[in-house]
Amino acid sequence: MSSAYDMIPVLSCENIDKEYVTERTWNGKTKTIFKAVENISLYINEGETLGIVGESGSGKSTIGDILGNLKSQTRGKVFYRGQDVAEMDEESFRKYRKNVQFIFQDPKGSMNPYYSVLEIIGEPLKMLGITDDEEVIERKVLGIMDKVGLSKSVLNKRPDSLSGGQCQRVAIARALVVRPEIIICDEPVSALDVSVQAQILNLLKDLQEEMDIAYLFISHDIGVVNYISNRIVVMNKGHIVEMGRANVVFANPKDEYTRKLVECSFVN
């Protein structure tokens, strides 16, 4: 079933560095530079899940943000379908923006508290110029809410009156409504209860099967990453230390840090 087109990763990057200026002198000249990530190259194929694990501060979110154009890299290139994002024309960039969506750890924090669920989920349709027709928007929103297990009754509610699990479902619906090819999930279940976590992980897996979406799944929890990912990347202090198939890497870690990660987890 795979054509030549499929062989090109949906999203990839080459030799990414990200530096933060942490202090400046009085005249604005750079004083201290902090390297958050260095020399990162990775790819995500169509319909697959690439997991990124590593301790907090290791640069996982930085990579996700750069791949999704929320932050700019200091050096290196990001490719969508093999095309350098920095050199895209407007049309291709629009396509990239539509096809790469995000889910974050704190769903409430990424939602306008004055918006209703309908407005939150429908917003990307307007923002990305897909449609302005309120009727079409409501139909699409209701369709996607059904898919993620949100009842119709929350359509006009505001984020504050929803539970954590419901909010994360709204965030997933908002990402899905434009039919993206990949969703960058940055710690999507870390703030949730174990019971709700199980529901969301099952949901993400079902949606992937049904809609053939790829995920970049960022988490510090190796039990979760192992369960959801086909391949994984292990990060330590801004560097990739190991990359490979999830079951292989965790069953037989080559890198010292990965071994520690596995040994220290209490999942068994």
Place this chain on the structure above:
Amino acid sequence: MRKKLIDIENLTIKAEEKTLVNGVTFHVCEGEMLGIVGESGSGKTLTVKGVVNLLPEGLDIKADKVEVFGKDFYHMPYRERRELVGRKLGLVPQNTVFYLHPMIKIKNQMADGYLHYNKVTKEEALARCEDIMSQVGLRDTKRVLNSYPWQLSGGMRQRVNIAMAMLNNPGLLIADEPTTALDSTIQKQVMDLFQNINKKMNTTMIIISHDLGLVKYYCDRIIVMYAGRIVEMGNKNELFENPCHPYTKALISVIPSLNIKKEERLSEIPGYVPEDGRDMEGCIFRDRCEFASEECQNPEKKNFVSETHYHTCCKF
């Protein structure tokens, strides 16, 4: 028996007429490590806040007994209580994002607490900060001290909070989901540090966590809470080798293990923790329980499996 550092009887917390925590009774012995588990909304945070008299405005608390450090915590002069809390109690709050002041550098927030209770110079205080920070796994301690909270990742902020709670060598440390935002190596480092302090300095600890694996590894005794009530309590071996309440069993089964098969679906606990009707008669878990029947409406009672292990399910 060891001395009870915390002794709580029949603690109930209400928001106006709504019951949030319902008749909780437990104690913590000196030097013990107690774990509290349960889904969010179960009342874990409110219970410990109630114990140390730090409940948010607008909530009413009632109890037959609230003793901390052998003293009645609710009938103690304010100054005395404040002094006790400042010196002897370390608190790692659950929501660390809002805990640190966004516009003040870490070093000032940290050192102030230490300077207030100890006769030391600013340099000594900062040295103490760096020392404890590296113990909780923060590298680059100088950079972190000179940062504002928003320049740090969530996990780094959490470690700053843990370090702050431990600055004054407290006799009682209450940590509310302390390692939820941390990866497993740092989690282990922090928990090992807690364990070490617990063993060496006999510090009493209450660890709230939804990670049952962690609680099993570190805590001596475990309380399982559901919808404002304790549904099971026991020593760690009793609880994990012989979980009795269906809720405890369900909690144990929803965690993905490292050898789970990819095709396998995770088991779920259907539904939500109820917000209302927490003062109702009978088992509070019955609406979500696969074993529920008529008799679950009968008044709950403690079913003792051993002297230290009980649960409230009428079926097992």
